[in-house]
Amino acid sequence: MTIIQAINITKQYKIDKITIDSLKGVNIEIKKGEFVAIEGPSGSGKSTLLHIMGCVESPTSGKVIINDTDTSSLSSKALTRLRLTQIGFVFQQFYLLPTLNASENIELPMGEAGLSKRKKRERTKYLLESVGLDKRSRHKPTQLSGGEQQRVAIARALANEPSIILADEPTGELDSDNGKRIMDLFGTINKEFGQTIVMVSHDMSITSRAQRLIHLKDGRIVV
Amino acid sequence: MTYLKMSLRNLLRRRWRTFFTVIAIGTAVSMMILLTSISLGLEQNNVNDNTIDYRVLPSGSTITDPITGAGQIMLENVHSEAKTLFLDQNVQGASPVLNSVIYSRSNTDDEANVIVARGIIPGAIDVVPASVSGLTHGDPYFYGGEWTKEAVINRQLADLSGLNIGDPLYINISADALIDSEPFIVVNIFNKIEFSGYPLVVIHLSELQHLSGKMENEQADHIIIEGENAGELLERLYPHHLILSGSEYTTHMIVSDQRILATAITASLVSFIMGVLFIGTTMIMSVSEREGEMAVMSAIGISRSSIIRTVLYESLFISLAGGFTGIIFTFIGKMLLVSFVLNVFGFYVQSITDPALLLGGLGIAVVSGIFTSLLAALFMKRPDISRVF
Numbered sequence: 001m002t003i004i005q006a007i008n009i010t011k012q013y014k015i016d017k018i019t020i021d022s023l024k025g026v027n028i029e030i031k032k033g034e035f036v037a038i039e040g041p042s043g044s045g046k047s048t049l050l051h052i053m054g055c056v057e058s059p060t061s062g063k064v065i066i067n068d069t070d071t072s073s074l075s076s077k078a079l080t081r082l083r084l085t086q087i088g089f090v091f092q093q094f095y096l097l098p099t100l101n102a103s104e105n106i107e108l109p110m111g112e113a114g115l116s117k118r119k120k121r122e123r124t125k126y127l128l129e130s131v132g133l134d135k136r137s138r139h140k141p142t143q144l145s146g147g148e149q150q151r152v153a154i155a156r157a158l159a160n161e162p163s164i165i166l167a168d169e170p171t172g173e174l175d176s177d178n179g180k181r182i183m184d185l186f187g188t189i190n191k192e193f194g195q196t197i198v199m200v201s202h203d204m205s206i207t208s209r210a211q212r213l214i215h216l217k218d219g220r221i222v223v
Numbered sequence: 224m225t226y227l228k229m230s231l232r233n234l235l236r237r238r239w240r241t242f243f244t245v246i247a248i249g250t251a252v253s254m255m256i257l258l259t260s261i262s263l264g265l266e267q268n269n270v271n272d273n274t275i276d277y278r279v280l281p282s283g284s285t286i287t288d289p290i291t292g293a294g295q296i297m298l299e300n301v302h303s304e305a306k307t308l309f310l311d312q313n314v315q316g317a318s319p320v321l322n323s324v325i326y327s328r329s330n331t332d333d334e335a336n337v338i339v340a341r342g343i344i345p346g347a348i349d350v351v352p353a354s355v356s357g358l359t360h361g362d363p364y365f366y367g368g369e370w371t372k373e374a375v376i377n378r379q380l381a382d383l384s385g386l387n388i389g390d391p392l393y394i395n396i397s398a399d400a401l402i403d404s405e406p407f408i409v410v411n412i413f414n415k416i417e418f419s420g421y422p423l424v425v426i427h428l429s430e431l432q433h434l435s436g437k438m439e440n441e442q443a444d445h446i447i448i449e450g451e452n453a454g455e456l457l458e459r460l461y462p463h464h465l466i467l468s469g470s471e472y473t474t475h476m477i478v479s480d481q482r483i484l485a486t487a488i489t490a491s492l493v494s495f496i497m498g499v500l501f502i503g504t505t506m507i508m509s510v511s512e513r514e515g516e517m518a519v520m521s522a523i524g525i526s527r528s529s530i531i532r533t534v535l536y537e538s539l540f541i542s543l544a545g546g547f548t549g550i551i552f553t554f555i556g557k558m559l560l561v562s563f564v565l566n567v568f569g570f571y572v573q574s575i576t577d578p579a580l581l582l583g584g585l586g587i588a589v590v591s592g593i594f595t596s597l598l599a600a601l602f603m604k605r606p607d608i609s610r611v612f
Contacts, residue, residue, distance in 0.1 A: 104225055
């Protein structure tokens with residue numbers, strides 16, 4: 001079953017009077033439960049493609065269909081709701097909210113989705129245990145190491161049990177040991193929770209852990 | 224709850240900026256309260272005491288300032304009204320009050336002085352100057368007795384006319400009428416600081432009514448009442464009059480006197496503008512610093528309204544803290560001002576800092592906070608996620 005379908009996606013940016021073609025007619029189909037890596041050199045458009053698939057950016061032309069919903073027809077409010085309930089984001093620089101501790105960062109999307117206090121607490125505890133940080137729940141992001149922050153970010157991405165996890169260079173800021181741990185975690189999430197994972201990286205040692213590799217160059221998929 | 228925490232922690236994260244903003248708002252709020260309190264105090268040449276639970280004023284009456292209140296609507300048949308009040312167990316004390324500007328002269332004065340006279344029923348209520356000792360209790364002249372010709376004066380009048388206890392004091396409605404007047408005798412000089420702003424003589428109500436031509440219809444400006452539970456009785460007895468509790472009286476004074484109203488509105492507007500400017504600056508800085516955070520929140524599915532809520536809470540926290548600080552500053556400022564003016568200029572600055580006024584100050588701070596956050600929300604751009612990641 002197809003969970004993400006990107007149809008003829010183009011994306012143009014205008015910087016001053018120069019138009020830059022970031023994506024030039026990309027077509028991708030990702031099946032439910034797949035672990036896909038998008039690989040390519042810097043500037044190939046892989047992060048842009050991930051953002052478009054994650055509905056944080058809109059394409060210049062083409063459309064993205066997620067779980068049979070054409071996202072181009074959705075309002076901004078509906079797109080936000082879609083990101084909340086169906087997509088989990090993991091960023092290269094973690095982007096945990098600095099004023100909230102680990103637990104609160106994970107609880108934030110759950111609260112927005114309307115989960116009860118008890119359910120939020122139970123699920124946060126479970127997620128923190130799953131990423132091996134149950135002893136660090138009260139720590140603020142600044143009190144956590146890079147690897148720990150990324151694990152909290154992964155737990156946050158899983159908070160509302162989304163069917164899709166989009167990860168943008170998730171190991172880019174980590175040393176090789178922590179990078180390996182994070183990749184193991186993605187592997188576990190994919191196998192045990194059945195989540196579809198789409199990951200962007202330029203590191204071949206990381207992307208090789210995926211079931212399928214999509215190579216992007218100059219805004220086009222290279223076979 | 225999480226958004227509340229985020230807002231509070233965000234303010235604490237930039238604690239010096241928050242501190243100075245709160246101090247600035249507090250100063251603006253306290254200036255507004257102090258200015259209005261002082262203008263109320265300057266205007267209210269009247270009996271003011273916490274013991275007074277209610278005031279009965281004629282409907283349509285403005286404040287009872289003897290200088291500016293000339294020709295205003297008066298209460299009538301006030302002695303019998305006061306008597307009726309005393310029959311009720313809920314009333315512990317009551318006295319009609321008549322204020323009048325009259326002329327006075329002592330034996331040492333070369334010419335007549337213009338002073339304020341206050342007519343009360345001595346002993347009828349435990350409120351200065353009605354409770355000042357020296358005056359015969361009750362109002363003997365009204366009930367067919369002789370004039371008592373007793374006068375209690377304040378320190379200012381004593382100093383002005385070189386009067387001591389036992390000295391004669393000539394008072395009447397015009398300077399010419401003083402020539403044929405029988406003198407009153409000074410029976411006491413009171414040194415109450417709150418009544419040191421102007422020369423004042425306190426005499427029996429009926430004697431002042433007679434002097435000022437208000438005996439016909441037996442008029443007074445208002446009736447002061449002590450008795451917390453007297454509200455219902457007063458509503459029943461005076462269906463066509465204004466019955467005001469302490470705070471209501473302050474509000475009534477503000478809205479019924481255009482000068483106080485103008486002062487209050489100007490001070491409130493200045494305070495509001497200052498609040499908006501300070502909170503606005505802080506919020507603009509906070510929002511631009513947190514652009515990345517807001518983009519992340521948006522990316523993980525937090526709605527725009529929830530993101531705006533964090534901004535709203537932040538400005539509400541600041542404005543509330545500023546409002547409460549303003550209340551504290553008001554009391555400190557009032558103490559400093561009174562002490563400064565007393566020591567340097569030798570008179571007491573009367574100011575009325577009513578709870579309604581404090582609430583007003585707090586309200587202005589909160590309104591400026593809400594207004595600023597709504598403005599911030601209106602102009603806040605949708606987080607540009609692609610620019611952040």
